[in-house]
Amino acid sequence: DAGVTQSPTHLIKTRGQQVTLRCSPKSGHDTVSWYQQALGQGPQFIFQYYEEEERQRGNFPDRFSGHQFPNYSSELNVNALLLGDSALYLCARSPRGGGSIYEQYFGPGTRLTVT
Amino acid sequence: TQLLEQSPQFLSIQEGENLTVYCNSSSVFSSLQWYRQEPGEGPVLLVTVVTGGEVKKLKRLTFQFGDARKDSSLHITAAQPGDTGLYLCAGRREYQGGKLIFGQGTELSVKP
Numbered sequence: 742d743a744g745v746t747q748s749p750t751h752l753i754k755t756r757g758q759q760v761t762l763r764c765s766p767k768s769g770h771d772t773v774s775w776y777q778q779a780l781g782q783g784p785q786f787i788f789q790y791y792e793e794e795e796r797q798r799g800n801f802p803d804r805f806s807g808h809q810f811p812n813y814s815s816e817l818n819v820n821a822l823l824l825g826d827s828a829l830y831l832c833a834r835s836p837r838g839g840g841s842i843y844e845q846y847f848g849p850g851t852r853l854t855v856t
Numbered sequence: 857t858q859l860l861e862q863s864p865q866f867l868s869i870q871e872g873e874n875l876t877v878y879c880n881s882s883s884v885f886s887s888l889q890w891y892r893q894e895p896g897e898g899p900v901l902l903v904t905v906v907t908g909g910e911v912k913k914l915k916r917l918t919f920q921f922g923d924a925r926k927d928s929s930l931h932i933t934a935a936q937p938g939d940t941g942l943y944l945c946a947g948r949r950e951y952q953g954g955k956l957i958f959g960q961g962t963e964l965s966v967k968p
Binding site (some may be wrong): 743745772774776781782783784785786789796797799829831833835843844845846847848849850852 | 860862887889891896897898899900901904944946948952953954955956957958959960961
């Protein structure tokens with residue numbers, strides 16, 4: 742058990758709509774990262790949150806935004822959905838403070854399909 | 857341009873065979889992790905290597921980090937059908953915090 746829950750499991754949206762995905766790491770793991778994994782590809786880093794602030798961001802447009810709450814849970818919001826946003830969205834937790842290794846433990850993901 | 861190149865991308869072998877998966881880069885990584893992912897699920901962390909030349913063993917799996925910390929390999933001895941899955945390497949570069957850079961993955965199929 743990676744200690745990360747994500748919801749919903751699957752989601753179907755129409756092009757142009759907005760979507761919110763949720764992630765809840767287990768207590769004591771306060772760094773949360775989001776990744777996008779297209780079919781047949783490795784995950785791509787979207788952004789990372791620590792102490793409720795975005796600390797790092799990958800090469801994703803501003804349509805992708807996020808939030809971290811005081812209980813360490815996090816949301817990923819995507820506006821103006823495109824067909825190319827269809828992917829598995831993964832949330833990962835890191836041990837408190839990250840240390841020097843930054844090991845990340847992944848949730849089961851949310852499968853987003855944009856039609 | 858893929859910062860971490862994995863090879864091969866696909867591998868289909870018979871039960872009992874040995875195999876090696878490679879993860880190469882021109883960049884130096886402060887740490888490198890190997891994950892295994894099954895369809896529709898998140899990646900599961902297998903191992904983290906940190907020191908150049910480091911070798912770690914996990915039952916029939918042997919992981920090695922290159923001396924220059926630019927490459928890594930995963931060797932599986934006597935593969936079993938339960939080893940089937942997508943194997944991903946992921947590196948963290950110095951001064952880039954917790955951002956992991958993933959390879960494109962190696963899809964392994966072990967037939968009984």
